[in-house]
Amino acid sequence: MDEGTNAASPAADIENMSFEQALAALEQVVRQLESGDVPLDESIALYERGEKLRAACQKRLDAAQARIEKIVTDPGGRPTGTAPLDETR
Template sequence: MAQDAPDISDMSFEEALKALQQVVRQLEDGEVPLDQSITLYERGEKLRAACQARLDAAQARIEAIVLDAGGKPSGTKSFDGPE
């Protein structure tokens, strides 16, 4: 299974989320042998971490939107370094 699975770092957020959902379904079905369940769980954890990292990055970008005096978006500020 993991031999032919795509590299998580090459997956889009949507692909990683779909793969994570598939892993969860397989584990919930309970039809997978123990060794394969452990492998699936490990892959699922890596997929979850990748999805969370992308969500955190997206949230940081959203929070970086700068508002003008009237409360309207006027641009963004960089998150490349400490402020």
């Protein structure tokens, strides 16, 4: 049953990373994979971690984009002001 615990830990670790930390970790994974010095099984595990890191970075970028899009525009697309970023609060 330890395998399930270990599998969940890296995902939780990634969720707690800042965007910059996740990006740096992803860059490290890419460097390791590109080096060609990693055994096949480890390469597969690195690729899976890299995909989780990529998804976490994309999620944060999407959230940032949504916040930026809170800028209010008129029908012609010209900025006319801003809306509160956290309207639900």
